Amino acid sequence: MQNASDFTIDFMKALKRRSQCPISSSLEIWGDKWSLLIIRDLMFNKKLTYGDLLKTEEKISTNILANRLVMLENHGLIQKLVHPESKAKVLYQLTPKGVDLIPVIVEINLWAEKYFTLTEEKKSLIKEIKMDKEKFILDSMNSLLQP
Amino acid sequence: MQNASDFTIDFMKALKRRSQCPISSSLEIWGDKWSLLIIRDLMFNKKLTYGDLLKTEEKISTNILANRLVMLENHGLIQKLVHPESKAKVLYQLTPKGVDLIPVIVEINLWAEKYFTLTEEKKSLIKEIKMDKEKFILDSMNSLLQP
């Protein structure tokens, strides 16, 4: 289905921008139902395997996950790492470009807290954000950027 | 194609959440390539007609625009207004729920400015945001919330 040259076509298509608008350009990379969920998971867990990402509550499909990981990797938001214990496993982590999406993730959380009913766990996370948003963002980014 | 009962099914489907996660719940409403572009346009222009929204640089298709407008309206992010001059025209504007997405839009702009080449116009907008982000957000929201 999706072989190397098909993928290249998709990737090249994504490089051709609908407009010069920053919002539009961004949505072309991660404006779908799944990509920010992957960013979310890597933000909270630092390094995850393909299998870890498959097991989330939202139950992403294998082909969608594979496709999104390749897109995010090719756009420089995530990178693959060698797994310390197993050649069969791949680890993914955010790049600095991906880490820079944390303020977006934080603002989405704040918006959602206002309009959705959330679990106590999510509520306490958001309470923590609200105590000092900028500090939360900075700490999260620093934590993710060190090895 | 999309009649009232088909639409109800779609809308009810969107109410059933993949998970309790705030990010996931949000993406289920506006996590696509087009919805935040509509929010963007209403943020900068306050009230727009269907035809105005069709004429943007990104060239959204008529069926996609119609579908997104209905979804955003049904989820309470935008509302329709009677046009002061014409029964043929409909005006759309952001509700407070939609206005509350401005911090998200702002953070996306800041992210994009770091990773894309932007026009001078967009650069100066972002320069203005950076001068005092919270003030920019507050002023934008207040401006949109008054009649």
Add this chain to the structure above:
DNA sequence: AAAATCACTTGCATTTTGCAAGTAAATTAA
């Protein structure tokens, strides 16, 4: 009255999504 504009709707081809089975390489269990 005819033509143009408006907000959609529709037909159709293409693309994407989602389900579930498949595959080759690596690892673990027997």
Add this chain to the structure above:
DNA sequence: TTAATTTACTTGCAAAATGCAAGTGATTTT
């Protein structure tokens, strides 16, 4: 050592969404 399991995808297929362009009924303009 062999067999079974795990891993990261890949694939086949049906359903759903997207995008192009024409269509439609109501309203407005010529």
